[in-house]
Amino acid sequence: MNTIALVGNPNSGKTTLFNALTGSNQHVGNWPGVTVEKKEGVLKFNEKIYNIVDLPGTYSLGAFSEDEIVARDYILKGNPNVVINVVDATNIERNLYLTTQLLEMGAKVVVALNMIDEAKERNIKFDIKALSEKLGAPVIPTVASKRKGIEELIKQSIELIEKDIDFKANISYGENIDKEVEKLKGFLNNKDLEYPSQWIAIKLLEGDKYIYELVNKDENVNSSNEFKNVIHNIKNNTEDYELEIVDKRYEFVSNIADLTVTLPDEAEETITDKIDKVLTHKWLGLPIFALIMLIVFQLTFTVGEDLFGELMGRGIEILSEIIENLLIIINSPSWIISFVTEGIIGGVGAVVEFVPLIVVLYMLMGFLEDSGYMARAAYVMDNIMRALGLQGKTFISMIVGFGCNVPGIMSTRTLENKKDRMIAILINPFMSCGAKLPIYLVFIAAFFPNNGGLVLFFLYLLGIVVALLMGKIFSKTLFKGESSYFIMELPPYRLPTLRNVLRNMWDNVSGFLKRAGTTIFAVVTVLWVLAMLPLGVEPYGQSSILGQIGLFIAPIFRPAGFGTWQAAVGLFSGIAAKEAVIATLGMVYAGVSQGAELVSTIQEVFTPLTAASFMVMTLLYIPCAATIGTIKKETNSYKWAIFTVVYTFAIGWLGAVLVFQIGSLLGFS
Amino acid sequence: MADISLIQLNSGEQGKVKKICAGGCATKRLYEMGFNTGAKVKVVKNDAGPIIVSLSGNKIALGRGLAQKIIIGN
Structure with missing residues (x-):
């Protein structure tokens, strides 16, 4: 093909x-x-x-x-x-x-x-x-x-x-360089190299270390002493050659452009310029960015939850009853009924319930991305980032992480500097991804129903603050050295097209639904089995295998106020995928009190303070398996993946403990 | 006009890139982003934070340290 x-x-x-x-x-x-x-x-x-x-x-x-x-x-x-x-x-x-x-x-x-x-x-x-x-x-x-x-x-x-035509740009790089190119070509020609010899010659003069290594490894080429001398000579002059070549290439381009393109004399002030005067303003830039994010979360909450969320919840409830009745009518064994209603609907349903919210959030984020605003957000953040030893472009990967940490980490590839990139990868998991949203929403519905948007905003903000602080620490300890220069295009503002906004939303929502049908379903199935075994125990009870696992982990979380085995199991399953936390809670809690809604059970077991510390824990602790895998892939080392798991757990635990302990001291409960 | 650095231009002022005095890597990047010798740059914003310039109608934000290394002539 x-x-x-x-x-x-x-x-x-x-x-x-x-x-x-x-x-x-x-x-x-x-x-x-x-x-x-x-x-x-x-x-x-x-x-x-x-x-x-x-x-x-x-x-x-x-x-x-x-x-x-x-x-x-x-x-x-x-x-x-x-x-x-x-x-x-x-x-x-x-x-x-x-x-x-x-x-x-x-x-x-x-x-x-x-x-x-x-x-x-x-x-x-x-x-x-x-x-x-x-x-x-x-x-x-x-x-x-x-x-x-x-x-x-x-x-x-x-x-x-x-067609069989030769494409070639015949650029003259000036007498000196052209001579060197010819000389190099003399060595490279007919050596059966992977690339055109003219191109290799230019790249060598540009000081391209990949090409240099390639040539150096090739025995046909490097065997001649003469060639070694030439290369050595080039290496000493690379800087001059390199810039000369770029400059000449530009000259070539400029000449063509001059002959074929007519530019207007003076660009008048565009709408983009006018908007930028406000959005990138010295003092207003940051507050406006904060305000925009606050509006995004408030809208997500109002439209997604208040308007459609309840409807969705009701729908799932009705569906659950219908399915249960059907199963009873066809005389299914009780374990099947339990698996379907408590396991699947209690677990997967608890996650699917939040689809409207996720739809709204991603549409709003897609709108912002498409409009061109995000580059401005990185711009206004550059000052803060710089003070922390990071740079503005790192912030773009962080915003991408709001959607999902996997593309967030992948987008760090555009950072030129190794130090910047490593830090950006390691702090990305603190950016609260869409999959964590259902967790917050359940706890918000249980304890802070009137301030949903605000609580969300502060959680996301906390994620940013922790990420930046860790960035600062990393740049002072693990990755010393200069941060890279900052250079970034500010694209013109465009009115987002509905098509793009919907597409962006669907990309994320379909991923969410896919996970609900695969990973979450698998996790729920395993957990359900573990909650039923060994045979004869009270299902979802402490003495089930699941309960025993939870009891084993739970003491770690006692200082954070939520040392129950259910919470421990929930957090543990969240390592598979973040939605699994709520799926698990939905199953183990709704399982205990037949038919009871998750939210009302949560109200009984948690307090506003422990809800807060639990949310902080889920915000900061170990990223999901997919993210851990991406960190391994992008850093090309297991070491950094394991490091991330350990240190994010420590930070999450510390954060949750601080919230609970300080909150208790201040008299909250 | 004596040569000055891009950072010394105020908002609204313009000039031509004469030379870039950064390390090889940064210089090359700047060239590739369009700051080649002779390119006309107009400063759009230069107060706090990175400076914003317009390069043939396109806006580019660049850190102050980097902007300092771009020498503007007439």
């Missing part, structure tokens, strides 16, 4: 184009770095099937950060038949810089001149034919979000697959 790869700057509309080509439902955000891993989809055109690969957005194809390496490796080693280079028409020079790199790599390139409508609005004019001639590659104007120009783009790409 033929493969078409999509490459482009962050925020150039690459993922939107991917969706338009494949009809797939990838999530798009109006901020840099949404795609951190390559994504694949299928395009059907004229009864043929093409494999479409969406690569992470990059400004360059050097070896700066993980996402650049992913993109570059794919183009070089994945051998896509054609590369569609998505170019943001409103920012042509910087985007063409990447184009020239693609051409230098010898890739077959089709340029999608995207967001051409926005460029027109800004009075940027193109001579598309000339641009195409200068680049030596077809240029197709597109508006991916409105699906304009897509068919033409597909046709051109397919045509190119068949």
Whole structure:
């Protein structure tokens, strides 16, 4: 099957184009770095099937950060038949810089001149034919979000697959460098290397350490002493060469742009500028960010819980009764009835009940992401982050973590600096993910029904504060050294499209439902069995295996005020997935007092204070298995995964104990 | 006008990038983000926190330390 790869700057509309080509439902955000891993989809055109690969957005194809390496490796080693280079028409020079790199790599390139409508609005004019001639590659104007120009783009790409043309950007890097390139090529030619020799030569001069290692390992090449001398010589001058090359490449791009693009003389103040005056204001920026988040949580609560939550709860109750009656009518054995009503409906149902809330939360977050506001949030947070030895971009991975820690941790790949990245990974679990929401909601409904939004807001805030404090500690102890420089694009504000907002929501909600049907179901089944065994004990009682496990763990939590075996089992199962905490509580409590609602049981067993300490515990303690796995994968070490498990547990426990002990001293109960 | 650093420009002022005096890595990144020699930069916001500049109509936020290393000429 033929493969078409999509490459482009962050925020150039690459993922939107991917969706338009494949009809797939990838999530798009109006901020840099949404795609951190390559994504694949299928395009059907004229009864043929093409494999479409969406690569992470990059400004360059050097070896700066993980996402650049992913993109570059794919183009070089994945051998896509054609590369569609998505170019943001409103920012042509910087985007063409990447184009020239693609051409230098010898890739077959089709340029999608995207967001051409926005460029027109800004009075940027193109001579598309000339641009195409200068680049030596077809240029197709597109508006991916409105699906304009897509068919033409597909046709051109397919045509190119068949053609056998050499793509090349013939950039002169000045006499000195050109001479060096030729010299290197002399050594590299006919050595059967993986990459074009011209490209390797340039990369060596750019000081690319991956290519350097590759060449150094190759016995054909490194055997000659002469070559070693040349390389040695280059190494001493890399800095000069490197910048000279980038500069010349830009000159090449500028020349093309000058001849083919007409920019307006003076950009007038745009709506984005006006909005930014307020949202990034010196004093107002942070309070506005806090206010926006508060509104998000309040709305989530009001709309999701008050409006739809009760309905959902009622629905599940009725469904449960109907199923129970059905089971009785068909004379099912009592253990089946118990398993279905107490185990599945008590457990999985307790989780599903919160779908409306999650729908609302993710729609609001999707709206913010799409609008372009999140980059501003990172901007206004940079001062605080910097004071803590972190940087603004780290905050983006933290916000992504609000949705789910797994993509949150993956998004740290855009951080160039190893130190920044490690810290960002280790503190991400404190960002309260959507799966923890049901836990808070049950406890809020039981004890703080009138201040739901506020309690949520403070929990999320506490997560941020703890994450930042730990970041500070890590940057002073484990990962010393300079924090990386801060540079980030602030994309123009866009009115989010309903399609995108719904898509973002569905991505998350479907994940939630999937977990409810798989992980949570499995956990509930295991726990239910453990609650029934050994045969003859009182189900859900202390003497069941489940109760015994809980009793064994429970003493640890006594200083935090919730040293019951049920709470202990709940927290334990939460390591599988966070929703399992509430599923477990739903099962063990609703199981005890037949038919009683979880909330009213919680009211009997917990107090407002222990509810608070329990929520703090669930907010901070050990992340779910999927997150632990991602930490292992991204840090490439079991050590850091285990470290995270241990230290988050310690922090969670400490937090819960502090809340309970200080609260008790202050006379709360 | 003598050469000054980007950080010394006030909001609304503009100039051309003359030179970047950062380490190799940061300099390259800046180039790639569009701060190449001769690029026209306009400062959109320069008070507290990272400075925001407009580079051919696109906004980029950059840390003050980094902005200090971008030398602006006329």
